Amino acid sequence: INMTEVEKKNNIVDIWRKFIIEGNIDEGELRQEIAYSWERCYEAKVDPYLGVSNLILDEHELSSLICKKNNLIIVARYFMNNLYKFVKGSGFIVLLSDERGYIMECMGDSETMNNAAELNLSKGCSWLEEVVGTNGIGTALVSQKPVQISGAEHYCQQVQKWTCSAAPICNSSRKIIGVLQMSGPSNKTHQHTLGMVVAAVQAIEKQLKIQQNNNELTVLNNRLNNIIQTVSDGIIVIDRTGIIEQVNSVAAKIMLKNEQEIIGNSITNYIEKLPLNEFLNYGKSYKDLELFVNTKNGTSLCLFSGKSIIDEEGISTGGVIFIKPLKNIINRFSGANATFEFKDIIGESRQIKDAVNIAKMAANNTSNVLLLGESGTGKEIFAQSIHNQCSRKNGPFIAVNCGAIPRELIASELFGYESGAFTGARPGGKPGKFELASGGTLFLDEIGDMPLDQQVALLRVLQEKKIVRIGGEKVIDINVRIICASNKDLKSELLKGNFREDLFYRLNVIAIRLPSLRSRREDIPLLFSFLLNQLCTKRGITFNYIHPKVLFYLQEYNWPGNVREFQNVLERMINITTGESIELEHLPEELINASTSNSNQEEHLNYSNKVNMNEIMQIKETIKENERKEIIKYLSACNGNISKSAKEMGISRNTFYKKMKKFDIVIR
Numbered sequence: 001i002n003m004t005e006v007e008k009k010n011n012i013v014d015i016w017r018k019f020i021i022e023g024n025i026d027e028g029e030l031r032q033e034i035a036y037s038w039e040r041c042y043e044a045k046v047d048p049y050l051g052v053s054n055l056i057l058d059e060h061e062l063s064s065l066i067c068k069k070n071n072l073i074i075v076a077r078y079f080m081n082n083l084y085k086f087v088k089g090s091g092f093i094v095l096l097s098d099e100r101g102y103i104m105e106c107m108g109d110s111e112t113m114n115n116a117a118e119l120n121l122s123k124g125c126s127w128l129e130e131v132v133g134t135n136g137i138g139t140a141l142v143s144q145k146p147v148q149i150s151g152a153e154h155y156c157q158q159v160q161k162w163t164c165s166a167a168p169i170c171n172s173s174r175k176i177i178g179v180l181q182m183s184g185p186s187n188k189t190h191q192h193t194l195g196m197v198v199a200a201v202q203a204i205e206k207q208l209k210i211q212q213n214n215n216e217l218t219v220l221n222n223r224l225n226n227i228i229q230t231v232s233d234g235i236i237v238i239d240r241t242g243i244i245e246q247v248n249s250v251a252a253k254i255m256l257k258n259e260q261e262i263i264g265n266s267i268t269n270y271i272e273k274l275p276l277n278e279f280l281n282y283g284k285s286y287k288d289l290e291l292f293v294n295t296k297n298g299t300s301l302c303l304f305s306g307k308s309i310i311d312e313e314g315i316s317t318g319g320v321i322f323i324k325p326l327k328n329i330i331n332r333f334s335g336a337n338a339t340f341e342f343k344d345i346i347g348e349s350r351q352i353k354d355a356v357n358i359a360k361m362a363a364n365n366t367s368n369v370l371l372l373g374e375s376g377t378g379k380e381i382f383a384q385s386i387h388n389q390c391s392r393k394n395g396p397f398i399a400v401n402c403g404a405i406p407r408e409l410i411a412s413e414l415f416g417y418e419s420g421a422f423t424g425a426r427p428g429g430k431p432g433k434f435e436l437a438s439g440g441t442l443f444l445d446e447i448g449d450m451p452l453d454q455q456v457a458l459l460r461v462l463q464e465k466k467i468v469r470i471g472g473e474k475v476i477d478i479n480v481r482i483i484c485a486s487n488k489d490l491k492s493e494l495l496k497g498n499f500r501e502d503l504f505y506r507l508n509v510i511a512i513r514l515p516s517l518r519s520r521r522e523d524i525p526l527l528f529s530f531l532l533n534q535l536c537t538k539r540g541i542t543f544n545y546i547h548p549k550v551l552f553y554l555q556e557y558n559w560p561g562n563v564r565e566f567q568n569v570l571e572r573m574i575n576i577t578t579g580e581s582i583e584l585e586h587l588p589e590e591l592i593n594a595s596t597s598n599s600n601q602e603e604h605l606n607y608s609n610k611v612n613m614n615e616i617m618q619i620k621e622t623i624k625e626n627e628r629k630e631i632i633k634y635l636s637a638c639n640g641n642i643s644k645s646a647k648e649m650g651i652s653r654n655t656f657y658k659k660m661k662k663f664d665i666v667i668r
Contacts, residue, residue, distance in 0.1 A: 008029045009151055009152060011029045012029055012030055012151070012152040012153060013151075013152040015029075015030050016038075016048075016152050016155075019038060019042070020048050023042065025038065025039075030153075031153075033139070033143060033147065034134060034149070034153045037129060037133075037134040037139050037142070037155065038134060038155050040129055040130075040142070041129055041130070041133045041134060041155040044129070044130040046129070046130060046131075046132070046133045046155060046156065047156070048133065048155055048156055048157060049156070049157050049158070050132075050156055050157075050158060051119060051132055051133060051154070051156030051157060051158030051159040051160075052118075052119050052120050052132070052158065053119065053120035053121070053125040053126055053127055053131055053132050054120070054131065055125065055126040055128070055131045056120065056124055056125050056126070057102060057124040057125075057126075058124075061124075062102075062123065062124040065098060065102060065104060065124075066104055069098055069104055069177075069178070071208075071211070072096075072169070072177060072178055072204075072208070073096065073104055073105050075204055075207050075208055075211070076096050076105065076169070076178070076180065076204050077096075077105060079180075079200045079203050079204050079207075080094045080096060080105065080107055080180070080200070081107070082200070083182065083196060083197070083200045084107055084108060086196065087182070087184070087193075088109070089109065090109075090184065090188060091109055091111070091112050091184045091185050091188065092108055092109065092112065092182055092183065092184035092188070093106055093107065093108025093109065093112045093113055093116060093182070093183050093184065094106065094107055094108055094180070094181070094182050095121070095137070095180075095181045095182075095183065096178060096179070096180055096181075097126075097127065097137050097178055097179045097181070098177070098178050099141065099176045099177055099178060099179075100126060100128070101126040101127045101128040101131070101137050101138055101141060101179070102124065102125070102126045103121070103122060103123050103124065103125055103126075103127065103137075104123065104178075105123070106121075106122060106123060112183075112184065112185075116183065119132075119158060119159065121183070128141065129141075129142055129155075132156055132159065133154060133155030133156040133159070134149055134153060134154050134155035134156075135149055135154060135155075135156075135159060135164060135166075136148070136149050136164030136165060136166030136179075136181045136183065137164075137166050137179045137181050139166070140166040140167060140168050140179050140181075141168065141176065141179060144168055144176065145167075145168070146165075146166065146167035146168070146194055146197065146198050146201075147165075147166055147167075147194075148163070148164070148165045148166075148189075148191070148193070148194040149163070149164050149166075150162075150163040150164075150186050150189040151163065151186040151189070160186065161185065161186055162183055162184070162185070162186055163183065163184055163185065163186045163188065163189040163193075164181055164182070164183040165181065165182050165183075165193045165194040165196075165197045166179050166180065166181035166182075166197065167179070167180055167181075167194070167197050167198045167201040168201070169201050169204055169205060169208075170205060171205075171208065171212075172208075172209055172212055180197055180200055180201050180204065181197070182196070182197050228246070228248045229248050229249055231248070231250070232250065233250060233322045233323060233324050234247075234248060234250040234251030234252075234253075234254050234302075234322065234323030234324070234325075235247070235248045235250070235251055235320065235321070235322060235323070236248075236251050236262075236267065236320070236321040236323065237318065237319075237320050237321075238267050238280075238318050238319055238321065239317070239318040240280055240316055240317050240318050241266075241280075242266050242267045242268060242276050242280065243264065243265070243266055243267075244262055244263050244264065244265055244266070244267055245263065245318070246263065247259050247262045247263060250323075251323055254293055254295070254300060254302065254323055254325060255270055255293060255294075255295050256295040257295075267321070269294070270293055270294050271291055271292075271293055271294070271304070271321075272291060272292055272294070273291055274289075274291065274304065274306075274321075275289075279306055279308060279316075279319055280308065280316050280318070280319060281316065282316075283308040283310055283314075283316045284308070285305075285306060285307045285308060286304070286305065286306050287305045288303045288304070288305060289303065289304045289305070290302075290303060290304075290429065290431075291304050292474070292476075293323070300325060300438070301325075301431055301435055301476070302323050302324060302325050303323070303324040304321060304322070304323060304324075305321070305322045305324075306319055306320065306321045306322070307319060307320050338383075338384035338385075338387045338388050338393075338397035338441070339384060340380075340381045340384040340385050340388070341384075341385050341388050341389070342356055342359070342360060342385045342389065344381060344385070345378065345381060345382070345385065346523065346526055346527050346530050347520060347523040347526065347527070348522070348523060348526060349515070349520035349522050349523045351515035351519060351520050352515055352520055352523060355382070355512055355513065355514050355515065358510070358512050359382050359385060359386050359512055360389065361510075362386055362510045362512070363385075363386045363387075363389035363390045364389075364390070366390070366391075366392075366481055367509040367510050368462075368481075368482045368483070368484070368506065368507050368508075368509045368510070369383075369386060369482075369483045369484070369509070369510045369511075369512065370447075370483075370484050370485070370486070370490075370507050370508045370509070370510070370511045370512070371383060371483065371484065371485040371486075371512050371514060372485070372486060372487075372490070372511060372512070372513045372514065373485075373487065373513060373514030373515070373516070374487055374514075374516050374560075374562055375487045375561065375562065375564070376517075376561045376562030376563055376564030376565055377514040377515065377516060377517070377562045377563060378514060378562075378563055379445065379485040379487075379514060380399060380443065380445065380485070382512065382514065383397075383399070383441070383443045383445075383483045383485065384397060384443075386441075386483060387440070387441040387443075387481075387483070390441075390481070392439065392440050392441055392481055395437075395438075395439035395440025395441070396436060396437050396438075396439065396440035396441075397437075397440055397441050397443065398433050398436050398437040398440065398441070398442050398443065399443040399445060400413065400414070400433050400442070400443065400444055400445065401445045401446055402444055402445065402446045402447055402449050402450040403445075403446035403448075403449035404446070407451050410450065410451065410454045411454060411457060411470060412430070412432070412470055413432060413433060414432050414433050414434055414454070414457075414458070414461075415432040415434060415457070415461075415467045415468070415469060415470060416429065416430050416431045416432030416434075416435055416467075416469040416470070416472075417429055417430055417432075417469050417470035417471050417472070418469050418470070418471040418472040419471075420471065421469070421470045421471025421472070422470070422471070425471070429469065429471075429472075431469075432467065432469065434461060434467050434478050434480055435467070435476060435478065437478075437480045438478050438479050438480055439479055439480075440480070440481070441480070441481045441482075441483055442480045442481070442482055442483070443483045443484075443485070444482065444483070444484045444485070445484075445485045446485065446486060446487070447484040447485065447486050447490075447507065448486040448487075448488035448490055448493055448498070448499060449488075452498070452499075452500065455499070455500045455503050456500070458503065459500065459502060459503045459506060461478070462482065462503075462506050462507075463506075465477065465478055465479070466478065482507065484507050490504055490508075491504075516559070516562055517559040517562045517563055517565075517566060518557075518558045518559050521555050524551070524554055524555045524566070525551060525555075527563065527566060528551060528554060528570065531566075531567055531570050532570060532574075533627065535570065535571060535574050536574075536627065537627060537630050537649075538650065539574070539651075540649065540650065540651030540652070540655050540656075540659075541574070541580075542580060542627060542659070542662070543577075543580055543581060543582055544580045544581060545580065545581035545582070546581065546582045547581070547582060547583050547584050549584055550582055550583075550584060550586075550587060553584070553587055553591050553592055554566075554569075554587075554591070556591075556594070557590075557591045557594050558594065569587075569588055569591070572588065573586040573587065627659070627663070628663040628665070630649070631645075631649070631656070631659055631660065631663065631665060632665065634648050634649050635665070635667065640667045642656060642657070642660075642667075
């Protein structure tokens with residue numbers, strides 16, 4: 001050390017002594033950042049003759065701190081070891097603190113470590129400026145930049161034998177999370193020491209940033225995996241050679257395999273005619289290709305869309321393929337699903353109950369069902385109810401009216417066709433109803449109107465469980481439950497030669513005959529009540545009076561159109577009413593004329609006045625109570641919001657208020 005440096009140090013000692021006594025700092029060799037620090041210490045009433053930390057964590061607090069800062073400690077420890085290698089044996093130690101100045105890690109020469117311990121310069125002790133005066137850790141935290149404090153620059157006298165070089169460690173947001181410090185004898189102060197500490201801190205921050213990026217990538221990857229696993233479409237990720245790298249559970253379910261069975265195999269093992277060359281080599285995307293997926297049970301028709309994954313140089317590194325089972329798309333956009341359940345079948349008569357009981361038994365197996373009955377008796381309601389209670393309820397419900405399809409189009413509708421199969425065929429072909437109903441139910445209504453040649457084709461499909469599209473060669477496996485319906489007497493059609501005997505016995509496994517409305521007249525009051533309440537709720541209207549003879553005429557009429565006609569008549573009556581009552585004049589003329597032809601009309605009317613009045617009163621009370629419950633239900637669902645309740649119910653706000661007043665409903 002040359003004389004100039006000694007003189008500087010002596011000068012700083014003199015400045016320190018004068019400041020401690022007088023509280024004033026003379027201009028001289030003292031750096032401004034040190035002067036500011038001394039002033040802070042003086043204001044904080046730090047004892048200048050002490051220099052021992054008295055802010056110490058207990059064992060539990062230290063353990064908790066180390067656990068919390070474990071990642072920083074692990075990263076910093078590697079660079080602390082490298083830093084110590086340069087100064088090993090020279091009396092230096094390396095320390096790591098948190099943002100509050102608490103030392104979390106220290107390493108160095110044993111003698112220096114012991115000397116440091118006398119000052120509590122050790123694990124669990126805080127070295128903030130307000131605790132031990134000007135020092136590397138504390139001053140670096142206040143100034144938020146690297147500092148070197150040597151000898152008398154320390155505010156506390158007991159620390160003036162030390163030199164310390166410290167630099168704050170920041171996270172990616174430039175928030176201080178710790179301090180790295182190297183300390184040793186003051187006579188070994190060297191300006192390069194601080195440079196070494198700063199370089200180590202930069203390396204620590206860089207490593208922490210890499211870890212953060214890796215963690216963010218892991219989180220992002222996990223999120224993408226979660227998204228892939230939760231979307232409704234099947235997703236397959238392939239590399240540039242077509243090998244499957246990732247697959248979600250939906251795609252695996254479509255292929256009828258588990259995910260691990262699929263990963264690592266070529267996409268061509270599962271999907272035929274996929275345009276891989278254009279997709280992987282030229283980055284060409286495609287959308288909604290109709291292709292077959294190979295599964296354990298045969299093939300399944302799906303829509304495929306694909307997008308290449310392009311790197312920064314514009315080279316394809318693989319791609320993502322989306323799979324949508326075609327039947328699911330049809331279900332979603334064509335309403336190919338069943339909405340009715342057995343609870344929607346209204347009636348308490350023995351005939352309707354017997355039919356429902358047989359239908360419920362049919363729902364518990366997969367046998368073919370034949371529904372027989374006049375038009376309007378509710379055959380499709382029964383078919384949907386069977387579907388919704390059977391094991392295929394999550395599959396599609398496809399209804400086909402065999403009597404409404406032109407003869408020449410029945411085959412293409414049922415079995416589908418390939419592109420170019422005939423003039424006017426859609427490019428790309430079209431799946432038939434059997435394909436679309438796969439995994440669910442195919443309801444063939446008016447089966448008695450199917451032409452004989454198509455009956456042969458239908459019989460073959462029912463026997464073999466396979467179809468071939470018109471103009472195609474590929475055999476497609478199907479998995480469909482058949483429910484048929486007819487308003488004709490199929491046995492009479494057999495005798496006439498209009499229906500094949502072998503097909504009849506194939507379909508007639510479980511036959512259910514649905515009763516006409518005239519054969520269960522006792523259900524008419526119940527139907528009237530149910531349908532009237534349904535229509536009134538939908539339209540937001542109320543009837544306070546129903547003429548007692550209305551129900552009589554409804555029960556006397558023969559209803560050739562059955563429940564469908566009954567519903568239409570009731571809707572017509574409501575449409576032409578002008579007040580809040582249903583009168584005889586609102587009945588269609590044919591209903592009254594049909595009843596007046598009865599010779600015992602007066603006797604029936606007298607009886608009706610005595611008996612049906614009670615039924616009508618019960619109906620009125622039922623309607624009112626149902627309407628009241630409906631209003632309360634909407635209010636509850638909308639948390640008492642009247643405007644929203646009225647909107648959900650499909651009526652005006654004023655009408656909703658009137659109904660609340662009528663039924664004495666108060667929001668509390």
